Amino acid sequence: MSGVSISEPQVRRPTRTVIHPLWLRVLHWVNAFAMVIMIGSGWQIYNASPLFDFSFSRSITIGGWLGGALQWHFAAMWLLAINGVLYLLLGVITGRFRDKFWPISVTGIGHDLRQALSFKLSHADLSRYNQVQKLLYAGVIIAGIIAVLSGMSLWKPVQWQTLTALFGGYDAARYVHFFAMTAICGFLVIHIALALLVPRALRAIIFGR
Numbered sequence: 001m002s003g004v005s006i007s008e009p010q011v012r013r014p015t016r017t018v019i020h021p022l023w024l025r026v027l028h029w030v031n032a033f034a035m036v037i038m039i040g041s042g043w044q045i046y047n048a049s050p051l052f053d054f055s056f057s058r059s060i061t062i063g064g065w066l067g068g069a070l071q072w073h074f075a076a077m078w079l080l081a082i083n084g085v086l087y088l089l090l091g092v093i094t095g096r097f098r099d100k101f102w103p104i105s106v107t108g109i110g111h112d113l114r115q116a117l118s119f120k121l122s123h124a125d126l127s128r129y130n131q132v133q134k135l136l137y138a139g140v141i142i143a144g145i146i147a148v149l150s151g152m153s154l155w156k157p158v159q160w161q162t163l164t165a166l167f168g169g170y171d172a173a174r175y176v177h178f179f180a181m182t183a184i185c186g187f188l189v190i191h192i193a194l195a196l197l198v199p200r201a202l203r204a205i206i207f208g209r
Helices: 022-048 066-093 096-101 106-117 130-154 163-164 168-198 199-207
Strands: none
Touching: 022 066, 022 168, 022 199, 066 096, 066 130, 066 199, 106 130, 130 163, 130 168, 168 199
């Protein structure tokens, strides 16, 4: 038919939601790098004066000896501290903590934990955290803060004597620091396992969408 134009229907491309903003992805990977250095060098420092009847294999430690491990540990400490402060500030200012980690309920945690253990927990919507994820993320933030504060009391026990006293003294602060780092290591094991089980989650923290 002359004079009549028929336009073909436009096909809408599916939109991709930004799950993790750029600032979060950058801070996440900087934090991951710093944590690997902190944990590896921390294990070497632990080996110099063990708290328990075991030591960590030299193959998984960083520094080679106590002096070298301390240098690595202190260097990564500043990177982790600055990165952590930025993460906390931006998490609060942008409202991400409120949106992602709240609310948390005991009933919800129990339900989602049962679902997770039976491999029935859905990960279809990566933009929303389930109750178990909320608990783990909130818990690792608290463990990180305790690790930093107890580490400061071990680093400068005289200058930070009030802080050291709050942990029950230097020797008690060593145990607090050890168990805080153990909690972080436990979180990392679960975190990495979930990333491998749900590859979309790994792509999201790399590309954001």
